[in-house]
Amino acid sequence: MVFNAPTSVEKAQPESLEKAEILSVHYGAKKVTPIHIHMHNHCNDDAQTKFEVKETSNRGQGMFAAEDILPGTVILREKPLVVMPDKIFALDDHDDIEDWLDKRLLRMPASQRQKFYDLSDSRFDEKTTLGIFFTNDMNFIDESAGLFPVMARVNHACQPNADFVSRPQIGVQDLVATQFISEGEEIFISYLPAMAEGSAPCKIRQEYVREWYGFSCLCKQCCIKDLDKIRSKIIELQEKGIETLTSNECRDLIEKLIKIQCKLPHQNLICKVGFEKSLACNDWKKAVQFFSTGYLNDSILNNSEEINQWNFVTNSTPVCINNEIYLFPN
Numbered sequence: 001m002v003f004n005a006p007t008s009v010e011k012a013q014p015e016s017l018e019k020a021e022i023l024s025v026h027y028g029a030k031k032v033t034p035i036h037i038h039m040h041n042h043c044n045d046d047a048q049t050k051f052e053v054k055e056t057s058n059r060g061q062g063m064f065a066a067e068d069i070l071p072g073t074v075i076l077r078e079k080p081l082v083v084m085p086d087k088i089f090a091l092d093d094h095d096d097i098e099d100w101l102d103k104r105l106l107r108m109p110a111s112q113r114q115k116f117y118d119l120s121d122s123r124f125d126e127k128t129t130l131g132i133f134f135t136n137d138m139n140f141i142d143e144s145a146g147l148f149p150v151m152a153r154v155n156h157a158c159q160p161n162a163d164f165v166s167r168p169q170i171g172v173q174d175l176v177a178t179q180f181i182s183e184g185e186e187i188f189i190s191y192l193p194a195m196a197e198g199s200a201p202c203k204i205r206q207e208y209v210r211e212w213y214g215f216s217c218l219c220k221q222c223c224i225k226d227l228d229k230i231r232s233k234i235i236e237l238q239e240k241g242i243e244t245l246t247s248n249e250c251r252d253l254i255e256k257l258i259k260i261q262c263k264l265p266h267q268n269l270i271c272k273v274g275f276e277k278s279l280a281c282n283d284w285k286k287a288v289q290f291f292s293t294g295y296l297n298d299s300i301l302n303n304s305e306e307i308n309q310w311n312f313v314t315n316s317t318p319v320c321i322n323n324e325i326y327l328f329p330n
Helices: 044-050 094-106 110-117 129-136 202-213 220-224 228-239 247-259 264-280 284-302
Strands: 009-011 025-027 030-032 051-055 061-065 074-078 082-084 137-139 145-147 162-167 172-177 316-321 324-329
Touching: 082 094, 094 129, 129 137, 129 145, 162 284, 172 284, 202 220, 228 247, 247 264, 247 284, 264 284, 264 324
Parallel strands: none
Antiparallel strands: 009 316, 025 030, 051 061, 074 172, 082 145, 137 145, 162 172, 316 324
8 A cells, every 4th residue: 555644643443353243154054253263273194084985876976074074174185196387288289288198197107097097087078188187187386287186086066165275385285174064974166266157146057067077066056046146146246346346345245255155265355355445445344354254264274274364464553544544563
Protein backbone atom coordinates (compact mmCIF):
# COMPACT_ATOMS: atom_id res chain seq x y z
CA MET A 1 0.00 0.00 0.00
CA VAL A 2 1.11 3.56 -0.68
CA PHE A 3 0.92 5.86 2.32
CA ASN A 4 -0.61 9.31 1.91
CA ALA A 5 0.03 12.07 4.40
CA PRO A 6 -2.49 11.18 7.11
CA THR A 7 -4.94 13.73 8.45
CA SER A 8 -5.61 11.48 11.42
CA VAL A 9 -3.80 8.49 12.87
CA GLU A 10 -5.16 6.21 15.57
CA LYS A 11 -4.64 2.67 16.69
CA ALA A 12 -7.44 0.53 15.34
CA GLN A 13 -9.76 -0.95 17.95
CA PRO A 14 -10.61 -4.45 16.73
CA GLU A 15 -13.59 -6.08 18.36
CA SER A 16 -13.01 -9.10 20.54
CA LEU A 17 -12.68 -12.21 18.41
CA GLU A 18 -15.28 -13.88 20.62
CA LYS A 19 -17.80 -11.12 19.84
CA ALA A 20 -17.12 -10.93 16.12
CA GLU A 21 -19.45 -12.90 13.88
CA ILE A 22 -16.96 -15.51 12.65
CA LEU A 23 -17.80 -17.66 9.64
CA SER A 24 -18.76 -21.20 10.57
CA VAL A 25 -17.39 -24.18 8.68
CA HIS A 26 -18.90 -27.68 8.58
CA TYR A 27 -16.59 -30.70 8.57
CA GLY A 28 -18.61 -33.86 8.14
CA ALA A 29 -20.99 -34.05 11.06
CA LYS A 30 -18.91 -31.64 13.10
CA LYS A 31 -19.36 -27.87 13.12
CA VAL A 32 -16.11 -26.04 13.86
CA THR A 33 -15.57 -22.39 14.70
CA PRO A 34 -12.28 -21.57 12.95
CA ILE A 35 -10.64 -19.40 15.62
CA HIS A 36 -11.06 -22.07 18.32
CA ILE A 37 -10.09 -25.22 16.45
CA HIS A 38 -7.22 -27.31 17.80
CA MET A 39 -5.28 -29.10 15.09
CA HIS A 40 -3.73 -32.50 15.76
CA ASN A 41 -0.31 -33.29 14.39
CA HIS A 42 0.05 -36.83 13.07
CA CYS A 43 3.43 -38.44 12.59
CA ASN A 44 3.73 -39.48 8.98
CA ASP A 45 5.63 -42.64 9.85
CA ASP A 46 2.32 -44.52 10.15
CA ALA A 47 0.59 -42.71 7.30
CA GLN A 48 0.35 -45.96 5.32
CA THR A 49 -1.93 -47.42 8.02
CA LYS A 50 -4.50 -44.66 7.59
CA PHE A 51 -5.93 -46.03 4.34
CA GLU A 52 -6.34 -49.10 2.18
CA VAL A 53 -6.76 -49.35 -1.58
CA LYS A 54 -9.49 -51.75 -2.70
CA GLU A 55 -12.05 -52.30 -5.43
CA THR A 56 -15.23 -50.21 -5.50
CA SER A 57 -18.57 -51.31 -6.87
CA ASN A 58 -18.47 -49.04 -9.93
CA ARG A 59 -15.30 -46.91 -9.97
CA GLY A 60 -12.48 -49.41 -10.16
CA GLN A 61 -10.01 -49.13 -7.29
CA GLY A 62 -10.42 -46.50 -4.61
CA MET A 63 -8.83 -45.38 -1.34
CA PHE A 64 -10.67 -45.95 1.95
CA ALA A 65 -10.00 -44.75 5.49
CA ALA A 66 -8.61 -47.51 7.72
CA GLU A 67 -9.41 -45.42 10.80
CA ASP A 68 -11.20 -42.20 11.71
CA ILE A 69 -9.24 -39.36 10.10
CA LEU A 70 -9.33 -35.79 11.42
CA PRO A 71 -9.06 -32.66 9.23
CA GLY A 72 -5.41 -31.77 8.68
CA THR A 73 -4.16 -35.36 8.84
CA VAL A 74 -1.57 -36.33 6.25
CA ILE A 75 -3.15 -39.49 4.86
CA LEU A 76 -0.33 -40.20 2.41
CA ARG A 77 3.05 -38.67 1.63
CA GLU A 78 4.41 -39.77 -1.73
CA LYS A 79 7.36 -39.03 -4.00
CA PRO A 80 6.58 -38.64 -7.71
CA LEU A 81 7.25 -41.48 -10.10
CA VAL A 82 7.55 -39.00 -12.99
CA VAL A 83 7.82 -35.20 -13.00
CA MET A 84 7.13 -33.53 -16.34
CA PRO A 85 8.27 -29.88 -16.62
CA ASP A 86 5.69 -27.41 -17.87
CA LYS A 87 7.74 -26.71 -21.02
CA ILE A 88 7.31 -30.38 -21.99
CA PHE A 89 3.67 -30.67 -20.87
CA ALA A 90 2.76 -27.59 -22.94
CA LEU A 91 4.26 -28.89 -26.22
CA ASP A 92 1.79 -28.90 -29.11
CA ASP A 93 3.10 -32.15 -30.59
CA HIS A 94 1.96 -35.07 -28.44
CA ASP A 95 4.52 -37.33 -30.11
CA ASP A 96 7.29 -35.17 -28.62
CA ILE A 97 5.68 -35.43 -25.18
CA GLU A 98 5.38 -39.20 -25.49
CA ASP A 99 9.01 -39.53 -26.63
CA TRP A 100 10.12 -37.59 -23.53
CA LEU A 101 7.94 -39.78 -21.31
CA ASP A 102 9.13 -43.05 -22.88
CA LYS A 103 12.75 -42.10 -22.23
CA ARG A 104 12.00 -41.45 -18.56
CA LEU A 105 10.18 -44.75 -18.18
CA LEU A 106 12.99 -46.74 -19.81
CA ARG A 107 15.40 -45.44 -17.16
CA MET A 108 13.22 -46.84 -14.35
CA PRO A 109 13.51 -50.25 -12.72
CA ALA A 110 10.92 -52.72 -14.01
CA SER A 111 8.97 -52.56 -10.74
CA GLN A 112 8.44 -48.81 -11.09
CA ARG A 113 7.46 -49.11 -14.74
CA GLN A 114 4.89 -51.70 -13.70
CA LYS A 115 3.37 -49.23 -11.20
CA PHE A 116 2.97 -46.77 -14.06
CA TYR A 117 1.38 -49.23 -16.49
CA ASP A 118 -1.00 -50.58 -13.83
CA LEU A 119 -2.78 -47.20 -13.84
CA SER A 120 -5.86 -46.54 -15.96
CA ASP A 121 -6.13 -44.61 -19.25
CA SER A 122 -9.35 -42.65 -19.76
CA ARG A 123 -8.13 -40.71 -22.78
CA PHE A 124 -7.88 -43.42 -25.42
CA ASP A 125 -9.73 -46.64 -26.28
CA GLU A 126 -6.52 -48.62 -25.98
CA LYS A 127 -4.11 -47.97 -23.11
CA THR A 128 -1.18 -45.72 -24.10
CA THR A 129 1.75 -44.25 -22.21
CA LEU A 130 0.59 -40.70 -22.80
CA GLY A 131 -3.02 -41.53 -21.94
CA ILE A 132 -1.97 -43.04 -18.62
CA PHE A 133 0.03 -39.94 -17.72
CA PHE A 134 -2.66 -37.44 -18.72
CA THR A 135 -5.31 -39.42 -16.83
CA ASN A 136 -3.35 -39.59 -13.56
CA ASP A 137 -1.02 -36.56 -13.40
CA MET A 138 -1.36 -33.80 -10.79
CA ASN A 139 -0.12 -30.24 -10.50
CA PHE A 140 3.26 -30.23 -8.80
CA ILE A 141 6.17 -27.90 -8.08
CA ASP A 142 6.90 -24.96 -10.42
CA GLU A 143 3.84 -25.69 -12.58
CA SER A 144 5.16 -29.13 -13.42
CA ALA A 145 2.96 -32.22 -13.70
CA GLY A 146 3.72 -35.12 -11.38
CA LEU A 147 2.49 -38.70 -11.38
CA PHE A 148 2.00 -40.35 -7.99
CA PRO A 149 0.92 -43.99 -8.46
CA VAL A 150 -0.66 -44.52 -5.03
CA MET A 151 -2.34 -41.12 -4.83
CA ALA A 152 -3.71 -41.71 -8.33
CA ARG A 153 -6.00 -44.34 -6.80
CA VAL A 154 -8.05 -41.63 -5.07
CA ASN A 155 -11.37 -41.19 -6.85
CA HIS A 156 -13.22 -37.97 -7.66
CA ALA A 157 -16.17 -36.35 -5.90
CA CYS A 158 -17.57 -32.86 -6.44
CA GLN A 159 -17.61 -32.39 -2.64
CA PRO A 160 -14.20 -33.87 -1.73
CA ASN A 161 -13.02 -34.75 1.77
CA ALA A 162 -9.29 -34.48 0.94
CA ASP A 163 -6.87 -32.51 -1.23
CA PHE A 164 -3.30 -32.85 -2.39
CA VAL A 165 -0.66 -30.36 -1.27
CA SER A 166 2.81 -29.96 -2.79
CA ARG A 167 5.76 -29.69 -0.38
CA PRO A 168 8.52 -28.05 -2.50
CA GLN A 169 11.13 -28.18 0.27
CA ILE A 170 11.13 -31.99 0.40
CA GLY A 171 9.88 -32.80 -3.11
CA VAL A 172 6.75 -34.74 -2.16
CA GLN A 173 2.99 -34.53 -2.49
CA ASP A 174 0.78 -34.88 0.59
CA LEU A 175 -2.77 -36.16 0.55
CA VAL A 176 -4.43 -34.19 3.36
CA ALA A 177 -7.87 -34.73 4.90
CA THR A 178 -9.94 -31.54 4.63
CA GLN A 179 -13.03 -33.03 6.30
CA PHE A 180 -13.61 -35.54 9.08
CA ILE A 181 -13.46 -38.99 7.40
CA SER A 182 -14.97 -41.96 9.23
CA GLU A 183 -13.32 -45.38 9.26
CA GLY A 184 -14.39 -47.29 6.16
CA GLU A 185 -15.46 -44.13 4.28
CA GLU A 186 -14.01 -43.59 0.82
CA ILE A 187 -11.45 -40.79 0.44
CA PHE A 188 -12.16 -38.36 -2.42
CA ILE A 189 -10.44 -35.43 -4.08
CA SER A 190 -11.89 -33.15 -6.77
CA TYR A 191 -10.40 -33.48 -10.24
CA LEU A 192 -11.97 -30.16 -11.30
CA PRO A 193 -10.39 -26.66 -11.23
CA ALA A 194 -11.99 -24.76 -8.34
CA MET A 195 -12.00 -21.43 -10.14
CA ALA A 196 -14.02 -22.83 -13.05
CA GLU A 197 -15.82 -26.18 -13.48
CA GLY A 198 -15.26 -27.19 -9.87
CA SER A 199 -17.63 -24.46 -8.70
CA ALA A 200 -20.16 -24.91 -11.51
CA PRO A 201 -23.62 -26.55 -11.53
CA CYS A 202 -24.02 -30.28 -12.10
CA LYS A 203 -24.34 -30.37 -15.90
CA ILE A 204 -21.06 -28.50 -16.44
CA ARG A 205 -19.17 -30.64 -13.92
CA GLN A 206 -20.44 -33.87 -15.43
CA GLU A 207 -19.51 -32.78 -18.95
CA TYR A 208 -15.98 -31.96 -17.74
CA VAL A 209 -15.26 -35.31 -16.08
CA ARG A 210 -16.86 -37.19 -18.97
CA GLU A 211 -14.64 -35.39 -21.50
CA TRP A 212 -11.35 -35.50 -19.57
CA TYR A 213 -11.67 -38.62 -17.41
CA GLY A 214 -14.12 -40.79 -19.30
CA PHE A 215 -16.71 -41.45 -16.57
CA SER A 216 -20.08 -40.09 -15.47
CA CYS A 217 -19.90 -38.60 -12.00
CA LEU A 218 -22.55 -40.04 -9.68
CA CYS A 219 -21.34 -38.45 -6.44
CA LYS A 220 -23.85 -37.09 -3.92
CA GLN A 221 -23.66 -33.58 -5.36
CA CYS A 222 -24.39 -34.81 -8.88
CA CYS A 223 -27.31 -36.97 -7.73
CA ILE A 224 -29.01 -34.52 -5.38
CA LYS A 225 -28.11 -31.23 -7.11
CA ASP A 226 -29.36 -29.25 -4.08
CA LEU A 227 -26.61 -26.64 -4.37
CA ASP A 228 -26.87 -25.82 -8.09
CA LYS A 229 -28.42 -22.38 -7.43
CA ILE A 230 -25.60 -21.54 -5.04
CA ARG A 231 -23.03 -22.79 -7.56
CA SER A 232 -24.57 -20.60 -10.29
CA LYS A 233 -24.13 -17.56 -8.05
CA ILE A 234 -20.53 -18.58 -7.33
CA ILE A 235 -19.73 -18.70 -11.06
CA GLU A 236 -21.42 -15.31 -11.53
CA LEU A 237 -19.24 -13.74 -8.82
CA GLN A 238 -16.02 -15.42 -10.00
CA GLU A 239 -16.57 -14.34 -13.60
CA LYS A 240 -16.58 -10.71 -12.45
CA GLY A 241 -12.91 -11.15 -11.56
CA ILE A 242 -11.83 -11.90 -7.99
CA GLU A 243 -9.80 -8.70 -7.62
CA THR A 244 -12.78 -6.55 -8.65
CA LEU A 245 -15.11 -7.89 -5.95
CA THR A 246 -16.11 -5.75 -2.96
CA SER A 247 -15.57 -7.00 0.58
CA ASN A 248 -19.29 -7.82 0.80
CA GLU A 249 -19.14 -9.79 -2.45
CA CYS A 250 -16.06 -11.64 -1.17
CA ARG A 251 -17.93 -12.52 2.02
CA ASP A 252 -20.91 -13.74 0.01
CA LEU A 253 -18.58 -15.78 -2.20
CA ILE A 254 -16.60 -17.40 0.62
CA GLU A 255 -19.81 -18.38 2.44
CA LYS A 256 -21.05 -20.10 -0.71
CA LEU A 257 -17.69 -21.79 -1.35
CA ILE A 258 -17.82 -23.20 2.19
CA LYS A 259 -21.31 -24.57 1.55
CA ILE A 260 -20.17 -26.48 -1.54
CA GLN A 261 -16.98 -27.59 0.27
CA CYS A 262 -14.77 -26.01 -2.38
CA LYS A 263 -11.03 -26.71 -2.37
CA LEU A 264 -9.35 -24.91 0.52
CA PRO A 265 -6.58 -23.19 -1.51
CA HIS A 266 -9.25 -21.45 -3.59
CA GLN A 267 -11.12 -20.46 -0.44
CA ASN A 268 -7.89 -18.97 0.88
CA LEU A 269 -7.49 -16.86 -2.25
CA ILE A 270 -10.93 -15.33 -1.67
CA CYS A 271 -10.15 -14.80 2.02
CA LYS A 272 -6.96 -12.94 1.12
CA VAL A 273 -8.74 -10.60 -1.31
CA GLY A 274 -11.66 -10.08 1.09
CA PHE A 275 -9.29 -9.38 3.99
CA GLU A 276 -7.44 -6.68 2.03
CA LYS A 277 -10.71 -5.12 0.82
CA SER A 278 -12.05 -5.06 4.39
CA LEU A 279 -8.95 -3.30 5.70
CA ALA A 280 -9.20 -0.75 2.89
CA CYS A 281 -12.72 0.25 3.99
CA ASN A 282 -11.94 0.16 7.73
CA ASP A 283 -14.16 -2.86 8.40
CA TRP A 284 -12.17 -4.73 11.02
CA LYS A 285 -15.03 -7.04 11.93
CA LYS A 286 -15.27 -8.40 8.39
CA ALA A 287 -11.46 -8.59 8.15
CA VAL A 288 -11.45 -10.84 11.24
CA GLN A 289 -13.99 -13.12 9.59
CA PHE A 290 -11.79 -13.57 6.52
CA PHE A 291 -8.73 -14.01 8.72
CA SER A 292 -10.30 -16.70 10.91
CA THR A 293 -11.51 -18.73 7.93
CA GLY A 294 -8.20 -18.38 6.08
CA TYR A 295 -6.21 -19.26 9.21
CA LEU A 296 -8.24 -22.44 9.71
CA ASN A 297 -7.90 -23.49 6.08
CA ASP A 298 -4.14 -22.95 6.11
CA SER A 299 -3.86 -24.87 9.40
CA ILE A 300 -5.64 -27.83 7.82
CA LEU A 301 -3.56 -27.78 4.64
CA ASN A 302 -0.18 -27.28 6.33
CA ASN A 303 -0.70 -28.55 9.90
CA SER A 304 2.80 -27.73 11.23
CA GLU A 305 4.45 -28.60 7.88
CA GLU A 306 4.88 -24.93 6.99
CA ILE A 307 4.35 -21.57 8.70
CA ASN A 308 0.72 -20.47 8.51
CA GLN A 309 0.58 -17.67 5.94
CA TRP A 310 -1.89 -15.78 8.15
CA ASN A 311 0.53 -15.47 11.10
CA PHE A 312 1.48 -11.98 9.90
CA VAL A 313 -1.93 -10.76 11.12
CA THR A 314 -1.41 -11.94 14.70
CA ASN A 315 2.14 -10.52 14.64
CA SER A 316 1.05 -7.04 13.51
CA THR A 317 -0.57 -3.99 15.04
CA PRO A 318 -3.56 -2.54 13.15
CA VAL A 319 -3.43 1.24 12.71
CA CYS A 320 -6.18 3.34 11.14
CA ILE A 321 -4.89 6.02 8.74
CA ASN A 322 -7.35 8.15 6.79
CA ASN A 323 -10.14 5.68 7.52
CA GLU A 324 -8.09 2.76 6.18
CA ILE A 325 -6.53 0.02 8.30
CA TYR A 326 -2.81 -0.74 7.92
CA LEU A 327 -0.97 -3.62 9.58
CA PHE A 328 2.44 -2.77 11.03
CA PRO A 329 4.72 -5.69 12.03
CA ASN A 330 5.31 -5.86 15.79
